[in-house]
Amino acid sequence: MRYYIGLMSGTSLDGVDGVLVAIGDGESRLKQLAASYVPFSPDLRTSLFALQISGFDEIHRVAQAANQLVLVYANCVLHLLKNTGLAPEQITAIGVHGQTVRHRPEFGYTTQINNPALLAELLDIDVIADFRSRDIAAGGQGAPLVPAFHRSVFGQPGATRVVVNIGGISNISILHADGSTDGFDTGPGNVLMDAWIMQHKAQAFDSNGDWARIGTAHPQLLAMLKDEDFFRQPPPKSTGRDLFHLAWLEQRLMYFPGISTVDVQATLCVFTAQTVVEAIVVHAADVQQVYVCGGGAYNATLMEAIKAAFLPYHLNVCVDSTEVLGVSPNHVEALAFAWLAYRHNERQSGNIAQVTGAAGERILGALYPR
Numbered sequence: 423m424r425y426y427i428g429l430m431s432g433t434s435l436d437g438v439d440g441v442l443v444a445i446g447d448g449e450s451r452l453k454q455l456a457a458s459y460v461p462f463s464p465d466l467r468t469s470l471f472a473l474q475i476s477g478f479d480e481i482h483r484v485a486q487a488a489n490q491l492v493l494v495y496a497n498c499v500l501h502l503l504k505n506t507g508l509a510p511e512q513i514t515a516i517g518v519h520g521q522t523v524r525h526r527p528e529f530g531y532t533t534q535i536n537n538p539a540l541l542a543e544l545l546d547i548d549v550i551a552d553f554r555s556r557d558i559a560a561g562g563q564g565a566p567l568v569p570a571f572h573r574s575v576f577g578q579p580g581a582t583r584v585v586v587n588i589g590g591i592s593n594i595s596i597l598h599a600d601g602s603t604d605g606f607d608t609g610p611g612n613v614l615m616d617a618w619i620m621q622h623k624a625q626a627f628d629s630n631g632d633w634a635r636i637g638t639a640h641p642q643l644l645a646m647l648k649d650e651d652f653f654r655q656p657p658p659k660s661t662g663r664d665l666f667h668l669a670w671l672e673q674r675l676m677y678f679p680g681i682s683t684v685d686v687q688a689t690l691c692v693f694t695a696q697t698v699v700e701a702i703v704v705h706a707a708d709v710q711q712v713y714v715c716g717g718g719a720y721n722a723t724l725m726e727a728i729k730a731a732f733l734p735y736h737l738n739v740c741v742d743s744t745e746v747l748g749v750s751p752n753h754v755e756a757l758a759f760a761w762l763a764y765r766h767n768e769r770q771s772g773n774i775a776q777v778t779g780a781a782g783e784r785i786l787g788a789l790y791p792r
């Protein structure tokens with residue numbers, strides 16, 4: 423039996439999700455043994471948020487934030503070890519995503535701040551990091567990287583399934599009935615909803631979608647939000663806070679001075695839902711099942727908006743959270759990074775060239791030995 427740990431901290435800047443998994447010799451299925459979530463302190467969140475745009479002395483600030491981030495990662499790993507009773511020497515490797523501060527594949531780079539050397543030093547465990555750069559070096563988007571993992575756990579021959587990960591950004595994996603896989607970022611997930619409710623109600627997110635639920639989506643604003651080049655681009659494509667941020671929203675809101683803040687929240691919720699569903703309908707017309715993961719799965723108003731967005735297409739499609747397949751929506755991304763660490767360790771590829779647009783499948787990540 424081998425044990426791997428996956429650590430994921432995504433564009434929502436909420437904190438770190440970690441899982442500890444076991445994998446039997448000659449098997450490729452992971453068994454989850456423990457999960458842990460460590461939220462970022464307000465200070466770290468503020469530092470990471472500030473680093474999303476360029477500013478004074480950012481090289482120093484990146485290095486400092488990376489060191490703080492690694493302490494949170496280490497804390498998360500210690501919880502996982504405690505929960506399972508495993509010792510560091512029993513863990514084959516940790517797969518750690520790092521914190522994205524820039525995603526610019528069109529310029530040939532993506533930057534996840536991290537200090538994997540420090541993590542290996544603190545924990546005495548092999549650390550595998552920087553999964554995205556090799557895919558970009560091979561001409562890909564470096565994202566999304568989760569589709570290969572989604573295929574391995576959620577794929578079912580003969581059925582067309584779509585896995586939707588709604589973090590800060592949303593991405594889909596289309597698991598076609600014939601075994602082939604497509605995937606790309608569809609646009610915002612929670613990032614704009616989070617920014618808006620923070621600005622107007624000082625809350626990190628719209629818990630359960632309760633605020634959006636009492637508003638009404640504004641059709642003209644919705645149309646303007648959807649009138650963005652990104653949605654017209656064919657895959658492969660990926661995006662981030664580089665494009666979808668509060669200033670992007672505010673530029674468009676200038677045309678609607680009378681709109682209430684709650685109606686903006688309702689519009690943002692429908693915007694996420696419709697852009698996800700339209701991407702699915704165009705690229706997976708024969709979809710039968712949609713499984714949602716990421717924090718967005720806990721937003722009931724968003725889940726209802728996704729179901730509603732399918733209605734005009736008269737497809738016979740079920741929309742559920744990945745919970746119905748036995749995987750908590752919170753754990754899917756961290757599991758993917760445990761799986762990518764396993765793939766690295768086996769010298770197996772982690773990307774799907776058709777998804778990212780890379781020249782081929784590549785072994786992803788760099789090893790920092792214990």
Ligand SMILES: Nc1ncnc2c1ncn2[C@@H]1O[C@H](COP(=O)(O)OP(=O)(O)O)[C@@H](O)[C@H]1O
Pocket residue numbers: 431432433434435436437588589590591612616626627628629630631715716717718720721722752755
């Ligand atoms: N109970 C909830 N109700 C509504 N939204 C939620 C809830 N729990 C999490 N979320 C949303 O999910 C986000 C975190 O999702 P996550 O999958 O961790 O994204 P990321 O990978 O970008 O960090 C939060 O910022 C919030 O918008």
Ligand SMILES: [Mg+2]
Pocket residue numbers: 430431432433434435436437438439589
């Ligand atoms: Mg998160």
